[in-house]
Amino acid sequence: MECKGKINDRTLLTTAPHVAKLHPGKPARYPKLEDDLFAWISEKRANGNAITRKLITNKAISLSKSPELLANNPGIAGFKFSNKWLKGFLGRYDLSEHRRTTVAQQLPSDLIEKQNIFLNYIMYLRIHNKYKLKYIGNMDETPMWFDLPSNTTINQKGAKTVSIRTTGHERSSFTVILACMADVNSVKNRFVEKNTNIAVIPGGCASKLQPLNVAINKSFKSKVKDRYNNWMISNIHTFTPAGKIKRPSYSTVATWVKESWDEVDENLIQRSFKSCGISTNIDGSEDDCIFDHD
Secondary structure, eight states: OOOOSOOOHHHHHHHOTTOOOSSOOSOOSSHHHHHHHHHHHHHHHHTTOOOOHHHHHHHHHHHHTSHHHHHHOGGGGGOOOOHHHHHHHHHHTTEEEEEOOOOOOOOOTTHHHHHHHHHHHHHHHHHHHTOOGGGOEEEEEEEEESOOOOSEEEEETTOSOOOOOOOSOTTOEEEEEEEEESSTTSTTOOOOOSSOOOOOOOTTOHHHHOHIIIIIHHHHHHHHHHHHHHHHHSSOOOBOTTSOBOOOOHHHHHHHHHHHHHHSOHHHHHHHHHHTTSSSOTTSTTGGGTTOOO
16 A cells, blocks of 8 residues: 655654654764773663762763773863753663652741741841851751761662662661851861750751751751761772671761862852841841752
């Protein structure tokens, strides 16, 4: 039977919107590198390691510096392994990101009232004591675990079971005490002044009123997790007599904590204080910043 009309791509997409893609996309510019990268991902996932987008990009950059690839692909030295390239790579190898589910904290029913009481008290202290921003700080204890597997990993699409390898110390924890100041020149300085006024954040409101909870802790813990993931995929481990990886040492974890805290963006800390309403201008000119946690 002869077909009298040719259906073009636009017509097919209009009549069959479930068709996501009519072609496999652009071919790999450096197929050897991507094959090696996919083999590395497969090896690490078979071992149960979490593979993040950042790890993939870093590994791709590392592979691009190999003498063999440089010799056969002169232009690879200046290639940018961008997010667009990463998206294409994941699609070409049928990989996707899998995320763990979490349960969010339930906010109190009288949230607005508690917020107003707390912020009015903060404003009273600032005006009455004429506090400069360098004297306004936030301190909090945050739990950390010796096993900090990523919440996401790159894996083959359609996999029914996605496991992430750990050292088996998910319940072994330690406490990190973080402190930061609202002033740009002293955001990470220690609390050294005496006669401190303490404002206790109302129960259930930390996600709205505590700078560390709003954004800082997330950035800090993400950086610690990056170091943990790099440590897990490395070969620098000690093992138990049963052949299991021993948890990272206290000195290793302490190094991760210090380096990660040093890398937290100071502008992020400042914005967090403002978004909680703690360091906004007393004249009200920055009130639009309050609870703007984006």
